[in-house]
Amino acid sequence: MIEAELARCVASFRPGATGVTGAAKLSGGASQETWTFDIVHPDGTIGAILRRAPPGFGAAPSRAAGLDAEASLMQLAHDAGLPSPRVLHVLNPEEGLGTGFIMARVEGETIARKILRDEQFAKARPLLARQLGKVAAGIHGLPAAKLPKLRQMTATKEIGDLEREYRSFDWPRPVFELALRWLRDHDPGPSDEVTLVHGDFRHGNLIIGPDGVRAVLDWELAHFGDPMEDLGWICVNSWRFGEIDKPVGGFGSREELFAGYEETGRKVDPVRVMFWEVMGTLRWGVMCCGMMQRFRTGPDHSMERAMIGRRASETEIDLLRLLAPRGR
Amino acid sequence: MQDEPTPNELIKAVADFLRSEIAPAIEGHNAFKLRVGINALDLVIRQLTLAQAADAAEAARLQKLLGTDGSLFELNRALSEKIAKGEIDLQTPGLAEHLWQTTMDKLAVDQPNYASYKREIGTASKS
Numbered sequence: 001m002i003e004a005e006l007a008r009c010v011a012s013f014r015p016g017a018t019g020v021t022g023a024a025k026l027s028g029g030a031s032q033e034t035w036t037f038d039i040v041h042p043d044g045t046i047g048a049i050l051r052r053a054p055p056g057f058g059a060a061p062s063r064a065a066g067l068d069a070e071a072s073l074m075q076l077a078h079d080a081g082l083p084s085p086r087v088l089h090v091l092n093p094e095e096g097l098g099t100g101f102i103m104a105r106v107e108g109e110t111i112a113r114k115i116l117r118d119e120q121f122a123k124a125r126p127l128l129a130r131q132l133g134k135v136a137a138g139i140h141g142l143p144a145a146k147l148p149k150l151r152q153m154t155a156t157k158e159i160g161d162l163e164r165e166y167r168s169f170d171w172p173r174p175v176f177e178l179a180l181r182w183l184r185d186h187d188p189g190p191s192d193e194v195t196l197v198h199g200d201f202r203h204g205n206l207i208i209g210p211d212g213v214r215a216v217l218d219w220e221l222a223h224f225g226d227p228m229e230d231l232g233w234i235c236v237n238s239w240r241f242g243e244i245d246k247p248v249g250g251f252g253s254r255e256e257l258f259a260g261y262e263e264t265g266r267k268v269d270p271v272r273v274m275f276w277e278v279m280g281t282l283r284w285g286v287m288c289c290g291m292m293q294r295f296r297t298g299p300d301h302s303m304e305r306a307m308i309g310r311r312a313s314e315t316e317i318d319l320l321r322l323l324a325p326r327g328r
Numbered sequence: 329m330q331d332e333p334t335p336n337e338l339i340k341a342v343a344d345f346l347r348s349e350i351a352p353a354i355e356g357h358n359a360f361k362l363r364v365g366i367n368a369l370d371l372v373i374r375q376l377t378l379a380q381a382a383d384a385a386e387a388a389r390l391q392k393l394l395g396t397d398g399s400l401f402e403l404n405r406a407l408s409e410k411i412a413k414g415e416i417d418l419q420t421p422g423l424a425e426h427l428w429q430t431t432m433d434k435l436a437v438d439q440p441n442y443a444s445y446k447r448e449i450g451t452a453s454k455s
Contacts, residue, residue: 172404175427177411178418242443303364310371313434317444320431324424326448 052100129252133260232276285315
């Protein structure tokens, strides 16, 4: 069904395209979907991805940048030479596909366990931390004048948001309280430089090939703020998938990440990075609790959501390892 | 008094059946969902086995730390408020040990294969 609408849409921006095949939904809740499909063209098949809010689901939640902003960020990153898919088309309402955009499909892997264990990525793994440092620096250096309108965040605002969300669950967690207290006591204040922040720079949103990083995806949480946030988030233990002695995504060291970042002339502030790692660990914990809330009250009564609720305790042990390490 | 088998034994029998007979016959997204379901049953078994003793020990530690009595929920709420206000912190004797023990007991039920937990179990037995 969607193939007919896609075929009409594709013909409008890719003259000569004769149709669309292999459309399959990759992921999506009620309000946002990702589809993969192939554009059939006499010059050769083109792999494509549709990211859309279906008709009737226009409004994005308050933290989301919005699909139009995502499309322009992805294109800006591509134009700046960063590993980012090319945007092929931004949807028009009259095409009947909802709002969103179509991008070129980049082949590779996003599943952390495969990236960390499969033989085909063995040569890439030692390169990734440094590569990602460089990519993060490239994102933070994108020209401000060209960027879309995005929310602006500070550490103080982020602590407030997290605390409000945690309190709304009405379920006491002394370890989260300790972390909130630590964050307030160690709030480094506004950063000297405010840049574009990807906001979700971690496994799942990175396409990796045997040669290394191929694309950064999912700009949904992009905002303006402290660039060190992205470096702290990718070090959160929840994204190490068992490889806990390799802080960057389970494949590399902070030193490699920072060296890649500084290769570009930008500076790393390790104290701020550590602050954002603590914040990120708590943020993932609060998100796990949020999954449990949605399981209980929302329409999505799934086992997966319920079980993610039982992963909040993983972030509690990680927060204790950061804030109250035991004598070794 | 309810008869045997216990809830624990019943759930384990179901989980074992799903694991050994059904899982090998299922593919794709439903295989993933089945695995999540089996994990949930295993978690319930661990909670039924471990939580009563862990909860009692947690309540005893909280009563000592706070000098008050109450349900586990009320005690945790009271501790949370004191941490938020800065009346209790990591310098307070017993707080770090309490939080560590409580968290380890939660992980033993929730995610005993979590790498940080396995590392800390190893640390505890070495010291």
